[in-house]
Amino acid sequence: MLRYGMMREMVLGLEAVLADGTVVSSMRSLIENNTGLDLKRLFVGMEGTLGLVTRAVLRLRPAPAGYATAMPAAADVNAAAGILARA
Numbered sequence: 001m002l003r004y005g006m007m008r009e010m011v012l013g014l015e016a017v018l019a020d021g022t023v024v025s026s027m028r029s030l031i032e033n034n035t036g037l038d039l040k041r042l043f044v045g046m047e048g049t050l051g052l053v054t055r056a057v058l059r060l061r062p063a064p065a066g067y068a069t070a071m072p073a074a075a076d077v078n079a080a081a082g083i084l085a086r087a
Contacts, residue, residue, distance in 0.1 A: 008044045013057035016043050018050065027057060 013027040016039075026039045043050055074080035 008041050010059045011040050011044055011056060012059055013055075014040045014043050014053055015055040016051040016053045023054075024051065027055065 015023065015025045015027055017023055024039060043053060072080075072083050074083055
């Protein structure tokens with residue numbers, strides 16, 4: 001979540017099947033859409049309660065060029081808070 005953001009921001013379009021068999025489609029790959037209720041966020045937030053997602057358009061991000069790992073050590077909690085404040 002920290003690196004790439006929330007999943008609801010990655011979903012650009014969805015197609016879902018409701019419990020009664022109705023197919024709801026919002027397969028637009030637009031980043032911004034102000035035409036009404038945002039069904040994509042509603043389906044992502046409900047986690048399968050409203051219907052079954054059958055297709056999705058996702059925003060892909062490039063892989064990072066490299067990774068770096070650090071292992072800081074602190075003598076006590078106050079020193080650890082100081083390290084976090086500087087980071």
